[in-house]
Amino acid sequence: MSEITRLEKHAASVRRGVLSMLATAGSGHTAGSLGLVEVVTAMYGAVLKFNPKNPHDSRRDLFMLSNGHVAPVLYATLAEFGLILKSELRTLRKLGTRLQGHPERTKLAWLETTSGPLGEGIGQAAGMALAIKRDGQALKRFVYVVTGDGELDEGNAWESIMFAADQRLGNLIMIVDRNGIQLSGDTENVMPLENLSEKIASFGWNVQEINGNSFEDILNAVKIAHDITDRPTAIIAHTTAGKGVEEIEGDWHWHGKAPSKEQEAKWLKVL
Amino acid sequence: MAKSTLREIRHGFADGLLEAARADSNVYVLSADLSSSLGFDKIAAELPNQYVEVGVAEQNMICVASGLAHMGKTAFAGSYSMFSPCRNWEQIRTTVCLNRQPVKIISSHSGFSDASDGATHQALEDIALARVLPELVVLSPADYAEARAMAPALAKDRRPTYVRMQRGKFPDIFPDGIEFKIGPARHIRDGKDVVIFTTGSMASTVLDAAEILEKSKISAAVVHFPTIKPLDEKTVREMASKYGRIITVEEHQIAGGFGSAIAETIAEKQLARLCRIGVRDSFGESGSYEELLKKHGLDTKSIVAQIKKFMLE
Ligand SMILES: Cc1ncc(C[n+]2csc(CCOP(=O)(O)OP(=O)(O)O)c2C)c(N)n1
Ligand SMILES: [Mg+2]
Numbered sequence: 001m002s003e004i005t006r007l008e009k010h011a012a013s014v015r016r017g018v019l020s021m022l023a024t025a026g027s028g029h030t031a032g033s034l035g036l037v038e039v040v041t042a043m044y045g046a047v048l049k050f051n052p053k054n055p056h057d058s059r060r061d062l063f064m065l066s067n068g069h070v071a072p073v074l075y076a077t078l079a080e081f082g083l084i085l086k087s088e089l090r091t092l093r094k095l096g097t098r099l100q101g102h103p104e105r106t107k108l109a110w111l112e113t114t115s116g117p118l119g120e121g122i123g124q125a126a127g128m129a130l131a132i133k134r135d136g137q138a139l140k141r142f143v144y145v146v147t148g149d150g151e152l153d154e155g156n157a158w159e160s161i162m163f164a165a166d167q168r169l170g171n172l173i174m175i176v177d178r179n180g181i182q183l184s185g186d187t188e189n190v191m192p193l194e195n196l197s198e199k200i201a202s203f204g205w206n207v208q209e210i211n212g213n214s215f216e217d218i219l220n221a222v223k224i225a226h227d228i229t230d231r232p233t234a235i236i237a238h239t240t241a242g243k244g245v246e247e248i249e250g251d252w253h254w255h256g257k258a259p260s261k262e263q264e265a266k267w268l269k270v271l
Numbered sequence: 272m273a274k275s276t277l278r279e280i281r282h283g284f285a286d287g288l289l290e291a292a293r294a295d296s297n298v299y300v301l302s303a304d305l306s307s308s309l310g311f312d313k314i315a316a317e318l319p320n321q322y323v324e325v326g327v328a329e330q331n332m333i334c335v336a337s338g339l340a341h342m343g344k345t346a347f348a349g350s351y352s353m354f355s356p357c358r359n360w361e362q363i364r365t366t367v368c369l370n371r372q373p374v375k376i377i378s379s380h381s382g383f384s385d386a387s388d389g390a391t392h393q394a395l396e397d398i399a400l401a402r403v404l405p406e407l408v409v410l411s412p413a414d415y416a417e418a419r420a421m422a423p424a425l426a427k428d429r430r431p432t433y434v435r436m437q438r439g440k441f442p443d444i445f446p447d448g449i450e451f452k453i454g455p456a457r458h459i460r461d462g463k464d465v466v467i468f469t470t471g472s473m474a475s476t477v478l479d480a481a482e483i484l485e486k487s488k489i490s491a492a493v494v495h496f497p498t499i500k501p502l503d504e505k506t507v508r509e510m511a512s513k514y515g516r517i518i519t520v521e522e523h524q525i526a527g528g529f530g531s532a533i534a535e536t537i538a539e540k541q542l543a544r545l546c547r548i549g550v551r552d553s554f555g556e557s558g559s560y561e562e563l564l565k566k567h568g569l570d571t572k573s574i575v576a577q578i579k580k581f582m583l584e
Contacts, residue, residue, distance in 0.1 A: 095558030095566075106371050112341065114370040117361055123331045124366055127338020127346075131299075134320055135342075156362070159331035166326075 003046065007215045010080050011041045015244050015271055017076030017089055023264035025093040028101065031241035031254040032148060033073040035179045035213070039237055040077045042218040043144060052083060055109040061141055062128055064112040066121020066157075067148035067177065068102040069256070074111075075099050083110050119154025121145045122174060126164040129172040129232075138171045139229065146175045150182025153191045158203075165204030170229035173222065174205075177212065179241040181252035200234045212237025244271050276415075277440035280472060281379040283415035284436060285310030287422030288347060288377075292318050298426050299344040301325055303332045308438075309349040309379055329354045333362035333374065340372035345426055351380040352394030352435055356401050367431045368406040369554055375425050376401075376433045381411075381471070382522030384437035399527025401433040402500050405552050408432040408453055409500040411471035411529075414444045417497055420451035428453065437472040437522065444474055444495075456503040462492035466510045469520040470496045470529050477520050491518075499529050507536045548577055 001009075015037045022028045043063050044050075051057035065074055072092065079086045084098075091097035098108040102116030112128070115121050125145035132141045151157060164172050178196070180187050187193050201207045206228045210217035218237070225233035241255075242248035245267045259267065292298040292314055301323045306312045315322040323339070325332045329350050336346035348355065355378055356363050367374040378397070385392040401409045408430045412418035418436060425432055430453075444459060459474065460481050469477045474495040481491040492514070494506060511517060517537065519530035548568060555563055564570040568577060 093557040095556065095562050097557055099557075101557045104369065106369075113337070114365060117365050120330075120334050120362055120366055123334025124338035124341070127335035127340075128342050129338075130323065130335070131339045131342030131344055156330040156334065159326075159328035160334060163325055163328070163331055163335065 004215045007038075007041055007045050010045050011037050011215075012271065014041050014073065014076045014080045016268055017079060017086065018072045019245075019259060019264055019267055019271070021072050021076060021089040021092045022258040023261055024090050026258055027093060028072055028258045029069040029256050030258060031181060031248065031252070032067065032070040032177060032179065034245065035239035035241045035243045036070055036073045036146065036177055037243065038213045038215055039146065039175055039177070039218060039239070040073050041080070042215055042222075044077050044081045044083075046219060047222050048144070049141075052081070055083075059141065061144065062112045062125070063144045064121055064125060065103060065115055065146050066125070067118065067146060067151050068115030070146075070148075070177075071099070071101070071103045074103065078110055084108075118148065118151040119156035122147060122157050123160035123163065125174070126160050126167065126169055126172060129164070129169040130167050132171055133167070133169060142171050142173060142226070144173045144175065146177060148182070149176055149178045149180065149187050149193060149196070150190065152176070152193060152196070153182075161200060161203050161205065164232045168230055169232045172232040173225045174232065174234045175212075176234060176236045177239055178236050179239045180250070181241045181255055183252075183255050185252055197236055200236075204231055206231055206233045207236065208233065209236045209238065212239035213243055246270070276443045278415035278443060279310070279438070279440055280412055280415055280418045280436045281308075281438060282310045283418035284377065284412070284422050284434065285313065287419035288426075289314050289317070291423040291426035292321050294423070295345075295426060296321060297344050299323060299336075299339050299346045301332050301336055301346060301348040303327055303329045303348075303350045303354070305350055308351070309377065311349055329359040330362050333359045333376075334366055336374045337366035337370060337372045340367075340374050345373045345375070347375045347377050347422075347425075349377045351385065351392065352378040352397040353380070353385075353392050356433060357394055357397055360400050363407070363431075364404055368404045371406060372431065373429045374431055377436075378434065379436045380438045381435045382437050384439050384472070384522075395522070395524050396527070397433075397435060398499060398521070398523045398529055399531070401435075402527065402532060405554055406431050407500065408498070409435070410453070410498055411435040412497050413470075413472060413474035413495050414441055416443060416445040416447050416449050417451060419447070420449055421497070424451045424453065435471060439472070441472045442475045444478070451497065454498050454501060454503055456494050456496045456498070456506040458492070459495050460491070460493035463490040464514070465489065465516045465518065466492040466494060466514045467518045467520060468494050468496060468507075468510075468529075468533055470499055471522060473520050473522050496529065499532060502532050502536060504536050504540070507533060508540055511537050548574060
């Protein structure tokens, strides 16, 4: 089986996990979570160095969601690769769970940080990348952070983008979930981001634009990013919000809605 | 009191921090374009590998500090109180406190001490903002020596911390080399009739006031609280029963500040009958709305039960 076929199999399973956990929880963010399945699956399935037996291994790469609301895709991927039990996915958003509605580091050892309030992840990832660089490990350990596109309305994000360029953090890779939607509409209607690629590049970053639902594109982009050591890389990943469920694809109304049990049953059949 | 020397509290902290950074290469110092205001420029010059300039970006400074802390650094992030924690409060809440990272928010120009710059720069709300955050230790040193001792103590402590310091020269109260421990209040003047509680640079003013009161036959003890949170409740209780009268003096809004912290302790534990119902120094979590209200004693049934219990006490 080729690597891509293997990842596609995992992705299909992660996608089902996302749908089911959201339907069971009865609330949560469906569109962004489904659109990021390939990105997060590629990370844990092919890109990240980690030790499945020790979440705190000092040689590991670091991966985090700045857009904490898409936590279901992260939890489902952790389960897919055996880092947590698949049965635990049913506890999403329930009292006492490690799978909080938004990720909390102190609750689950596999998480590198706590996120939900938007705009804060890039700066934290930059701090981590800077520590690694100053400890002389920059070519060995990478820090990956996913940000939403609507999330980039936050000024804090741009403070961090400026900072990461100033520090020449070649070991920092930011993946922008360019799905074109945010909470209350399409990004270009709520607050236009274009020309996003030029904006980020003008801050001193290397920028690539890819199809974020294509494993070939993701793996290739990460490889290119690894070879650029004098500045951070932004991968603008064009994804389809709600990917896999045709009737909700691209529809911003599904930003913060969970499927019903009936929808879950129906959609699991087409996935 | 004999006012020998006048020194800057913030310079005491910076001098102590330089020593701590020399001793431990995991001590990192961040500044948001205010290194000279905090006395951090010496650290920047001598230990550039442990120094991070973030520009005028206090929100990002906290995020970066949290990231550094996650990688094993103890991150001291410096600014003015008005901008940190007042500008970047939510970053502190989420990425430092809830995320439980050893970030130290080091701020000067607190209270009225940035006097000529005006109200825009005078932080009179920062204790309230800081004190309400779970996990966060809140400190305010009284003089150079205490601040100097504080820095190395914080470098060895894992807790998120906010340090509030006034700018300007203040009389030495404590000898150089004095120890600092998070928690205990310091008895700095004996008295028979009444006790005055205070914090930060106001301590020296209060000592002066006590001297003047003595002439009017009022003998006032003075207790300085370098630690506002966690509050030294034992001392508060002992003093409450010993004196029966307590005065608090702080350079901060009465609402939510140091005096409020004392009032909460006195009212709840000692002098007055008071029953407070609410969320007690904890974060929420996922669950149904009803479950969470119940867990925190805020559903109708729990509220009724707590009030009934209080009426029988
Ligand atoms: C600081 C902050 N403000 C507002 C919100 C509420 N909120 C959650 S997600 C979201 C929209 C984010 O858009 P995007 O990053 O594009 O995410 P997507 O809808 O594509 O999943 C908003 C406004 C928040 N979580 N944090
Ligand atoms: Mg979006």
